[in-house]
Amino acid sequence: MLHKINLEHVLFLDIETVPEYSDYNDLSDEMKYLWADKTKYQRKDDVTADEFYERAGIWAEFGKIICISVGYFANKDNKRSFRTTSFYGEEKPLLIDFKKLVETHFSQQQHLLCAHNGKEFDFPFIARRMIIHGISLPSKLDLFGKKPWEVTHLDTLDLWKFGDYKHYTSLKLLTHILGIPSPKDDIDGSQVRQVYYEAQDIDRIVIYCEKDTVAVAQILLRLRQEELLTENEVISV
Template sequence: MITKLNLEDILFLDIETVPETQYFSDLTDTKKELWNLKSKYQRNELSAEEFYERAGIWAEFGKIVCISVGYFILKGENRQFRTTSFYGEEINILKDFKNLLETHYNHPRQLLCAHNGKEFDFPYIARRMIIHNIPLPSKLNLFGKKPWEVPHLDTLELWKFGDYKNYTSLKLLTNILGIPSPKDDIDGSEVYRVYYQDKQIDRIIVYCEKDTIAVAQILLRLRGDAILTDDEIIHI
């Protein structure tokens, strides 16, 4: 039962990704051809170069520019939700995130939670760690684990209630559940421009942390708990 989960045992997270290079022309000839093959069924009438701005959604052609995390601190009737972010060079982001998991979230009862995390965030982080020769932390190493042993919560999966045909975006779910929208500045389609052209990583961090907060709010609503107020949210 979701209501039996200890909120302090859950690490909420969201990632933001971009193509590995700013321009398609920066790729090697081999990588260009591989991108052409990978994307040809998604591009419609666009060329491989025109479609390249969307390459960040594939771990093989993208990179992580921000991982935001959030966690609950509960003291009697008082609660806080604290958020912080890892950003900079991708390899350092991944090493710092791994250190957090191994230092503070290494117990079997502790869980990772994201929206569409099982399809995107968790495998993306794991793949990028392997690409960088970073050994996987136990929370991301699923080899040999039975389904009920996987330490991952996914608010999209919880909302599906077994309906695997349905996809509900974070923006839609926050709207229908009466949660303040995290999409008040940029959305995912603009991260490429904000990162490479505007060079405003601070906006991406704010956006990523708001998504992390939204995931926590959704879980609270699914549990029947009151959502967080502004004064309960602490940015570290």
């Protein structure tokens, strides 16, 4: 079935998220209580809500998106290329810009959104943050009332599971075992908060996010038993 998909109909993406505030003490008293309550089962007994706040970026209720990188295949004169671009900065404007791209170029039934662990993280996180900002959802993220076969999402983690719902494989591990150049050659997800709030280096995060997006496309190529992208075929626009 994967070979029947036209790669030019797929929008590959990756998001980077951080805690909504740089410091736990910036939260209101009510949000501190709600954070403690939300994370009480994840925290070890000796870890306070304050100490655990550095992980707030993985929850849409307490985190925010600072970058969405997308990529898509193009073919001109039988020459393949993979083009990447990123939306970053203030969350609401970047979400609006991402929505415009999806609605303008990837809104038809044949179009697919693809991410690694996208069904559990990227897609719902984007949708929740859009709702929080009062942004109406593009049809590709509005799943209410849709049957499973009507949801046009691809998830490379889901594909790698082959029906094994217990199995989780990180992007870093999967690229390594499939012989794909690692996107984690500079920073990894655990360092994004520090790079954003302390180093204040959003450009570094954008580069990292785009590399992850390329890696997702490479995984899909490997699953289809096709040649990987070369550096010359990847174009940032």
